[in-house]
Amino acid sequence: MTRDLIFELGTEEIPARFMPGALEQMADLAGRLLEEYRLKYRQVTTYGTPRRLALYISGLAEVQEERVQEIKGPPLKAAFTADGQPTKAVLGFARNNGVEVGELVTRSISGGEYVFAVKKEAGRPAPEVLPDLLLAVVNGLSFPKPMRWGTLDMRFARPIRWVLALFGEDVVPLEVAGLQAGRVTYGHRFLAPGPHEVPAAPAYLQVLEKNYVLVDQHRRRKLIWEQVTQLAAREGGRVEEDPDLLEEINYLLEYPTALAGRFNPDYLKLPQEVVITPMRDHQRYFPVWNDRGELLPVFITVHNGTADHVDIIGRGNERVLAARLADAAFFYREDQKIPLAGRVNKLAEIVFQESLGTMLDKTRRIMRLSRLLVAELDLPGDMAAVVTRTAELAKADLVTSMVYEFPELQGIMGSYYAAHDGEAAEVCRGIRQHYWPRFAGDRLPDSLMGMVVGLADRLDTLVGCFGAGLVPTGSQDPYALRRQATGLVTMAVELDLKFSLAEVITAAYEGYKEGGIRLARDLDTVQEQLAAFCRQRLEHLLDEKGIRFDVIQACLAAGSDDLAGVYHRARELNAFREEEGFAALQTAFTRAFNLARQAGERYVLDPGKLKEKVEFDLYRALEEVRRLARPKLEAGSYLEALKAMALLREPIDAFFDGVLVMAPEREVRTNRLALLQEVVDLVFQVADFSRLVP
Incomplete structure (x- = not known):
């Protein structure tokens, strides 16, 4: 059997910028805790307005799932004697885990057989565990600037004023910030403050909407945008998409109604930014544009209430904006009286x-x-x-x-x-x-x-x-x-x-x-x-940009002083991984790198001391690859340079097959290590291949 759960924290007005993160946290915390508490559910949804954070869990199981634990004990051969009698070891193991010896089971692990105690813990009724779970959700929420209130030690975005917690029709016995949870919520602060009783969790949305609160933020955002765009069209213009402003407005109100206002067209002679900034950033109004991209003397605002008295509300908004624009026009005229260059010295203040x-x-x-x-x-x-x-x-x-x-x-x-x-x-x-x-x-x-x-x-x-x-x-x-x-x-x-x-x-x-x-x-x-x-x-x-993690690390390890260069190297190495030559170069580099790093110091190559044919062949191949790769590296054509470096695979393999790098003669050994160090240095101009995942 399942029921729905509604958990609402009623607060004083939470800043709009806190809301998206808080709702996301609440959903994530609830999902993790439900798994931890072994409570099956169908869906977790969060709702929010400036005065509430709500968690809705549909299809929540009435009982926890049974927990089954298998505890490893002694090996089977140490648990019983040859005639099947339990040893002291297994008797102590069974006693410590609260099971009878006859209830132990045998499991094979890595070729050996061991006894296990199987412990089953029955699930508890959901109402018994929900108080702890919901309190953990509350305590797990974090905010950019939490606050305390009264004599409480608790910190939250804003003071909590009521708590609603219903599992189906039943109140969840829970206390948050000194408040007992109940079945009461509160509506729009002015239109239907409440309190309002919620008979059961599924009725939560309907009770609030009846009392002028659209608690579903997704529905509220869609409604705001529809109203704004339709109103702009009626005014002969359009509004540009502004996700940030729309999100802020969405979390500033509970029952949106858009309305249009006008301002003196003379202000359109000011730079557009001077008109738009007071309108958008200070008053949260949407500017309205015509089809030619020109600003119209119209704005659209969204108020928290019904369509009653929108004319009066609109005139109030017009007066506020008119004062703002008058100030802006005055500042603009006055600022132009002093040249910008004449203001530089005032920066000392x-x-x-x-x-x-x-x-x-x-x-x-x-x-x-x-x-x-x-x-x-x-x-x-x-x-x-x-x-x-x-x-x-x-x-x-x-x-x-x-x-x-x-x-x-x-x-x-x-x-x-x-x-x-x-x-x-x-x-x-x-x-x-x-x-x-x-x-x-x-x-x-x-x-x-x-x-x-x-x-x-x-x-x-x-x-x-x-x-x-x-x-x-x-x-x-x-x-x-x-x-x-x-x-x-x-x-x-x-x-x-x-x-x-x-x-x-x-x-x-x-x-x-x-x-x-x-x-x-x-x-x-x-x-x-x-x-x-x-x-x-x-x-x-x-x-x-979609570049693999190991490629990024390999290129950064080769140097990050040239920021743009790192990007080009990483991008082209990312592409080179799909080329046939990648495996060859990685193998060649890895063989050279593994020995070169054992040197412990830097050696100088002396070509005149190379004795074996495979040494000369690798040296000549290295010189040829350098000749091919150098102009590519200088031009930033790292993919072509890497293709050239891949030619070193065969001479490196022949070198390792034909000579002993760590020869007993110091002079021979250091010269061979110096040759490998130069191979590594060449590839290192692009990336440290040792950091790449095969």
């Missing part, structure tokens, strides 16, 4: 980080590092002046009124103000794009100025923070260094930027010294820690 100077100090370091990157990336020398100007103005909009009020517009407003001041178009694009990518999956800069200044900005932040000892630990990353490193690695790989990570880290470190800032950690420590940090980001990126 903004602290970048207390031990790393001001934003003006950072700007000067970025200018210096950007010039060095032009050379490091082998870009045209005449770019240096434009890159330097871009770096000089990149952070200047931080001291404008617009960015102070709307921080989301940093870089964007700088590009508009620079254009207003008559700066070159390349400079304006670079100011905007040096923040790209802002997060994983974001667009990359298509401006060389934005790319160079963005790299310099990230390197300066990473080197400075690592130098100051501000290395991320666990979930703590207040300076978003993981995001900064991900951006740096992504640009290097996706834009195919060839540079030495060690050299640019050194250049950024020297920039702090030149600026009179002494970092707490020495350059070697920063190099080691930051290179490892970037290597982790690179490993994750390559994994996302």
